[in-house]
Amino acid sequence: MNVELKNIHKRFGKTYANKGINLSIPSGAIQGILGENGAGKSTLMKILSGFIQADSGGEIVLDGKPVVMQSPADAIRFGVGMLHQDPLDFPPMKLLDNFLLGMPGKLFLNRKEAAQDFNRLANEYGFNFDPESYVDSLTVGERQQLEIMRLLFLGARVFIFDEPTTGISAAQKTKLFDTLQSFPKQAITTIFVSHKLEDVERLCDRVAVLRAGELVGEFTPPYETKKFVSTMFGKEITLGERQPAKTGDVVLSLKNVFLEDTRVRIDGLNVNIRAGEVIGLAGLEGSGQGMFIRACAGLVRPVGGKIFLKGKNLTGKSYYAFKREGVNFLPAARLEEGLLPGLSLLDHFILAEKPRGVFIDKAYGQRLAEERIKSFNIRGTPASMVESLSGGNQQRAELALLQTPLSLVLLEHPTRGLDIESMIYIWSKLKDRCKQDGAALIFISSDLEELLQYSDRLLVFFSGKVSEPIDASGTNVEQLGQLIGGKGWPQKGDIHA
């Protein structure tokens, strides 16, 4: 099926997630879509799969016919199916029932007939499934296969894959690629969204690169990795003056730490981080850095190894034990995890302080709140509800909640969605605070410029692999971009794809 996207715009508030995108994909092609986090890939795919609607003026044309899709169900009726990064299936259901979901029309199910269809399709694609087993017994890769089958059965002619190779095994990846490579023969069009350069190079016959909501480049083989990286991340980035860290004693020490969740596994990690040091964690989302930072906060327990904080063994201790030792974790999801919607700034500052008796001293709280609001440049009043603040102000409010004592600050995307001025301001605040308390700082970011500018050392994560600490002054955007995309890694040992 031919897919044409014409002049697609999508605005969220003031920012463009997609800006005038024109892309035409011939029938049977495997189209790669590259771009860093927040480049607008997901938005574009959600528009194409009916999850959200583009702003007026654009057009989606399938096989020459303009279509309007109000919902994912609409999209599948037109033959467009999407596989999400996290499979949208129903873990407590049987495979067959899950398979039958979304079938239009019929009131009664003919399970026998359906089971035959199921087995026929599974055989055809070499998937090994028992239709009567339950979805939650499957791995992420198998759930993906199930979803592919379901969409094929519903008659999908265009498949959108969002980061399909994250969290599946090497064997499953090979299987997936074999499946995708059989699609062109049936004139099924594939759209492959990824930030993994290697996968895209291996699989796609054409590649489009998005940056900041715009389509900035289209490529056909032979590909040049360098070219991809510079197109994805934009112009050469000039680094400002970096200040070398004055480091103190070791604050955090990880000894042969093993971490594991359903998607990635980190094996035998050894790191020492010193007071005054800033460590940047680079990598695609879901490469293990989130798990790493949560393990440092005491929120995720390592399955092996030891974690020391200022020489104290905190392995397996609770989050509160970490917190007592001065570990402060500020999560990325501000309104979900970091702040309390429905409570005011004043309430937040009072909660973050140590209680002084039973009753709240309102006058003291008011002074405290006013002082923090001023020093963190938050646009709001002590009585402002946090959910009424803008994103940048919420971020600053979260930073203003940093508690004492402070020995280790852990930040997820501390400046995501902020303008450059706010970013500089927040970093100066953070650095001051860490210097003052002799704390180390670890942060996750997908902004390479920010990582290079503010880190002393960098750890790059790729599918659970963790690089040796890289001196931030000795690397550049290009090298970092390649590492993030899984290129240029030393070929040895612990690989868990």
Place this chain on the structure above:
Amino acid sequence: MLKTKAGRFIFQLAAFLLAMGFVSLILLATGASPLEAYKNMLAGSVGSMRKFAEVLVSFVPLLLVTAGLLITFSAGLWNIGVEGQIVLGAIGSVWVLRQFVDSAMPPAMVILLSILSGMVFGAVWASLAGMLKTFGGVNEIFGGLGLNFVSTALTLYLIFGPWKREGVASMSGTEPLPDVFSLPQISDLRISPYALAMALVAVAIVYFILQGTYFGLKIKAVGRNIRAAYLLGIPTWQYSLYSFLICGALAGVAGALQVTAVYHRLIPSISSGYGYLGLMVAMLVNYQAVWAAPVALFFAALNIGSIQLPILMKLDSSLSGVLQGVLVLFVLLTEGVRQRFVKKA
């Protein structure tokens, strides 16, 4: 305008009028005169001192329960089990009173002990729902509902089993307790000033807990966003459990007062639905403690005012329940509408 206090008030007034209108339509459909019904309800609740005293008798448990529920709602919990917590409070109270029937202990002391016992029973019963939630992953709504049934069964067992009347067990309850175990009442009215005072003090304490203490703020934090509260270092499950304990204790006091101030024995329907009614009051006041007392008083008046409807107008006395329920629904509805307008504006 929509965001101001006045705007909010206008919407609430509208809700009240809509609810009255809706109930009037129901009355008209059954061929009764709404005006006459409302007049009878008014006369039946505040028509005389005696009737108003009855309203207060109903007001006391309702206010206690509402006060407790304000705490659990603040902690983000739906303590449906409050009904059973009242029942257990009553059982705890009767149990103590029975122990001292022939003792030389001063009756005032025994009554105090029995109320404390009711408090503990209610709190322990609530902590069951709380522990099912925190350690067993059982939603407090289901846990509470289940425990409500258990509490009813327990009451019936006691009435027909170990605590049955001499000779014949009956639905009218256990053997009445000696008169000395009754809370003193105002002259010949049924209301006990002590019970009334306890309810008012309870709601005042809850108000101060929620407005001015670290404890209350932490409860609210847990209710607003348990994840963020945890990351801020608040021991979340402990605070959930504390809120259950407080609510259960207050419901237990309500149950104990039903025994010592109203029924003087254990009867099958000792909780009289005050738990569910309290949930409605708490929702209606939007979890603001200041409004709990007036609204609870209004609901109690509706309850008492409708008692005479079957005799006077051949209407069922459940009309008050219809009015209460409809009122809550309309208030929630108009609040939803207001929020939509606020978002658009």
